[in-house]
Every structure is written in structure tokens, then in C-alpha cells.
Amino acid sequence: MSFRKIAGFAGLVFVVLLIASFVAYGEPVDEPTTGIEQIGGYIFDNGSYLLAGVFGALGAVALIPFAAGFAMPFFASDREHQEGFGVVIVAALVAASAAIGVALAALATLGLRLEELDDSARRALWDFSKVAYAFSILLVIPAASGAAAAIMWHGVMPRWFGYLSGLVALLGLSAIAGFLKFEGDEPLVVLAGFLGILVWVFTASIVMIRDPAA
Numbered sequence: 001m002s003f004r005k006i007a008g009f010a011g012l013v014f015v016v017l018l019i020a021s022f023v024a025y026g027e028p029v030d031e032p033t034t035g036i037e038q039i040g041g042y043i044f045d046n047g048s049y050l051l052a053g054v055f056g057a058l059g060a061v062a063l064i065p066f067a068a069g070f071a072m073p074f075f076a077s078d079r080e081h082q083e084g085f086g087v088v089i090v091a092a093l094v095a096a097s098a099a100i101g102v103a104l105a106a107l108a109t110l111g112l113r114l115e116e117l118d119d120s121a122r123r124a125l126w127d128f129s130k131v132a133y134a135f136s137i138l139l140v141i142p143a144a145s146g147a148a149a150a151i152m153w154h155g156v157m158p159r160w161f162g163y164l165s166g167l168v169a170l171l172g173l174s175a176i177a178g179f180l181k182f183e184g185d186e187p188l189v190v191l192a193g194f195l196g197i198l199v200w201v202f203t204a205s206i207v208m209i210r211d212p213a214a
Helices: 003-025 036-043 049-070 072-081 085-112 119-138 140-154 159-179 186-210
Strands: none
Touching (some): 003 072, 049 072, 049 085, 072 140, 085 119, 119 186
8 A cells, every 4th residue: 555545544534533522522612711610611521521632632643644645746746847835735734733732732731730720821721722723724724725726737636626725725714713802603713614624634535545546
């Protein structure tokens, strides 16, 4: 089995583990600022929160081999055309993996030390985690748009996947909501970008696994 096919399976692992992590953490509260009861309703009432953290961390790790395998044809095209799309894609996806890990570390710290922290420290950790997640989603913009450009210009992958990549790059803009403080459907807005990443990685993984040239 080729490395690119293995990387495709790693991408599927990433998708499955990120969904498992999201489900295990449960439905987040809107404003966890009123002490242990409200933040704890998100962290402690779900006995699987540590398992969810492990799922997410392992998923972030799986994103790295996926990035390496996904970018292989882009690097080959870059050498031929003196471009750098492969570097952009790998750098963005590895940075996204790190941001996901940081977000999970902040949530784990919040859960493990909740009773020892005052309200301002709890709020800071919560917001830090949200911003880190938002940053990981924002990084899909250079990754997906770089892929879209190389596909459209040089046919690196199927053209329909180039269109999908362009759409996912636009969905990545939803992550901006994660950097803002406002009342309303902020989590749902950011969720659009999160789902975009999952669909993009899942579809790319299937293409990589089924590619007869891989």
C-alpha cells in the first residue's frame, strides 16, 4: 500500500475522531461565566470528557500524515511550475493540528482545575480554547484555497474537488465569529467552518484511497 493511500486512511481517522470528540463533549453552554455549575455542566456532567480530549488529540495527530500524503502531487506540480502550493497546504494543516491540540489542552486544564480557579480564570481558559478552535478552522482558508488554485491551474486532482476546495475555503471565514464577542448564534456560525473541514478531509481521503495512481 502506498504512502498516499495510508495518508488517506489517516484522514478518515481524523474525521471519525473529531466527530467522536465533538459528540463526547456534548452541547456547550452559551455563557459559562457563573461558576462551577455552568462550566461544569459542560465539562463534568459528561463523564467522557477526558476520553473526548484523547479523541481530539489523536485526531489532530492523524491530520499530520494526511497533510503529507495529500500534498504529494502538489509538491510534484510545484517543482514543475516553480510554485509553492504544497508548502502552503502542509504548513496550514500542521498549524491547524497544533491549534486543535492547544484548544483541547485549554479545555482539559479547565476541567482538571475548575474548582481551584476563580471565575475570571475560568472565562479566560474557556475563551482561549474557543479562539484556538476558531484559529484551526481559519487555517482551512490557505489550505483549501491553495489546493483549489493548483487543481484549477494544473489539474493536480479532479476538477470537482477544486470547486469543493474553493467552497470550503469560503466556509473557513466563519471562524472569524470565534474571535468576536456577541450574543446570538456564534457557535452555529463557527460550526459551518468545522463541518467544512470534516467534509473536505473526508472527501480528499476517499479520492486519495481510490486513486489508481497512488
